[in-house]
Amino acid sequence: SQYDMTLSCLQKALHLAEDEVAAEIMYNIGQVGIGIGDLGLAYQSLKVAISINPKHGEAYNNLGVLELRKGNPKAARENFEMSRRLSPETFEPFFNGALFAFKVGDFQQSYALVKECKSIYENHTDTDELLQKLEKYLA
Numbered sequence: 001s002q003y004d005m006t007l008s009c010l011q012k013a014l015h016l017a018e019d020e021v022a023a024e025i026m027y028n029i030g031q032v033g034i035g036i037g038d039l040g041l042a043y044q045s046l047k048v049a050i051s052i053n054p055k056h057g058e059a060y061n062n063l064g065v066l067e068l069r070k071g072n073p074k075a076a077r078e079n080f081e082m083s084r085r086l087s088p089e090t091f092e093p094f095f096n097g098a099l100f101a102f103k104v105g106d107f108q109q110s111y112a113l114v115k116e117c118k119s120i121y122e123n124h125t126d127t128d129e130l131l132q133k134l135e136k137y138l139a
Contacts, residue, residue: 022052023049023050023056024053026046026048026049026052026059027045027046027049027056027059029041029045030043030049030059030062033045039066039069042062043070046066057082057086057093058083060082060083061080061083061090061093061096063079064078064080064083064093067079077097080093080096080097080100084097090120091117091121094113094116095117097113098110098111098113098114098127098130099126099130101113107134107138111134111138114131118131
């Protein structure tokens with residue numbers, strides 16, 4: 001399959017890679033794992049990416065999503081927070097943190113994160129929808 005070929009290519013690249021590139025390759029293997037529904041592969045790959053490069057913000061964000069799926073809200077929140085600190089230029093950890101805060105009823109935190117998200121990526125449809133929901137709750 002295409003995923004098998006992709007993983008094979010990523011494994012070959014990993015053998016030749018320096019540490020910084022190795023972290024990115026492990027992150028990409030995690031993305032493949034998410035894409036094929038192998039959340040164990042995804043989780044382990046993201047953990048390895050972070051162990052190689054502890055400043056890999058996107059890996060923390062995706063790990064937060066996986067922690068949420070595993071029913072670990074505290075770990076999810078911590079990963080989203082770390083991702084926001086390490087990658088303040090990316091909107092995903094702000095959106096994911098806002099959505100998480102909304103789901104646990106922390107509407108003020110959710111609103112603050114939605115505003116940050118919109119300042120990074122103004123036309124994100126999901127952020128707009130969450131903002132509309134928040135405005136109803138906070139009105």
